[in-house]
Amino acid sequence: MVRSTIIARTTDGLPLAASNDDDEQDQVKLPEYKQQAKLIFRRVTPQSEPRCSIESGACTLHYLIVDSIIYLTIADKSYPRKLAFAYLSELSTEFARSYPPSSSLKPGLRPYAFVKFDTFIQRTKRLYLDPRGAEALGKGTGVTGGLDQLNEDLQDVTRIMTKNMEDLLWRGDSLDRMSTMSSSLRDESLKYRKAARQINIDALVRKWAPVGIIGLLFLFVVYWKFW
Numbered sequence: 001m002v003r004s005t006i007i008a009r010t011t012d013g014l015p016l017a018a019s020n021d022d023d024e025q026d027q028v029k030l031p032e033y034k035q036q037a038k039l040i041f042r043r044v045t046p047q048s049e050p051r052c053s054i055e056s057g058a059c060t061l062h063y064l065i066v067d068s069i070i071y072l073t074i075a076d077k078s079y080p081r082k083l084a085f086a087y088l089s090e091l092s093t094e095f096a097r098s099y100p101p102s103s104s105l106k107p108g109l110r111p112y113a114f115v116k117f118d119t120f121i122q123r124t125k126r127l128y129l130d131p132r133g134a135e136a137l138g139k140g141t142g143v144t145g146g147l148d149q150l151n152e153d154l155q156d157v158t159r160i161m162t163k164n165m166e167d168l169l170w171r172g173d174s175l176d177r178m179s180t181m182s183s184s185l186r187d188e189s190l191k192y193r194k195a196a197r198q199i200n201i202d203a204l205v206r207k208w209a210p211v212g213i214i215g216l217l218f219l220f221v222v223y224w225k226f227w
Contacts, residue, residue, distance in 0.1 A: 001129050002087060003059065004030060004074040005121050006037050007095060007114075009105065010048065011068055013041035016104060017095070017117040019125060033059055033074045044070055052161045053081055064088040067101055087128045094120050 005019040021030060036056055046068045054061045055077065062084040063072040071088045095104075099114055 001079060002073055002075050002084070002125050004034065004037075005091070005125065006034070006041075006072050007091070007117070008041045008070050008072070009068060010041075010044050010046045010065055010070050011105065013038075013044075014109060015041070015111050016069070016099075016109070017112060017114045017121070019121045020118050029057070029059075030074070033061065037061060037072050037074065040072065041070065049161045051085060053084075055162065060084075062088065064092060066092040067096065068105060069095065071095070083128060087124065090124050091121065094124075 004021050006015060007017040008015045033056065036054075040054065040061065040063060044063070044065065046065070048065060050065045052063055054063075058077055059074050060077050060079070060081075061072060061074055062081065063070050064085060065071075069092070071091050073084055073088060075084050095114075095117060098117065098120075104114070
């Protein structure tokens, strides 16, 4: 199930809104996970990986970055990633409609300036509490926009970066560095494909060049002899 939700700015980590979790059960470790969320807010920038799942014990922290705003939810480890990101997409769409960048990104905002957004968070959160119920809702029209459309946008959850909280806590890996490494791997893969293509072309040239030269010489001899 979805345990908690926090919305913040990637530019300075300022929290803008959060869910009211006072009525949640089993909150023994929730404060600890919220501290981990603050760590993530300090590490992300607008250029960080836009979607990421960070595993931490019994929970996973999923975040989505849209227009320099980070939407983060703390969910049970068993909660489907696709539903977690569908939930975050719902929040991002409504938050952007209610508080455009001109208001959410302006300097001088106090923490949790948009606390009233919790009303929408709680309403949406209830729809996603039970994975089976949320999936059933997606087949109907109960969720804004329908989960079917969201599932089309998030079909390949394997492309969502997965990280372990220990990497952030103990190794000090930044989310920017993860994004850079991911981009570097894609660039290296592209370079490798180009190099392999050039090697194949060179091999074909070496293989058929002698045949071509001999053919040209033969044609020259025939031309010189008969013309």
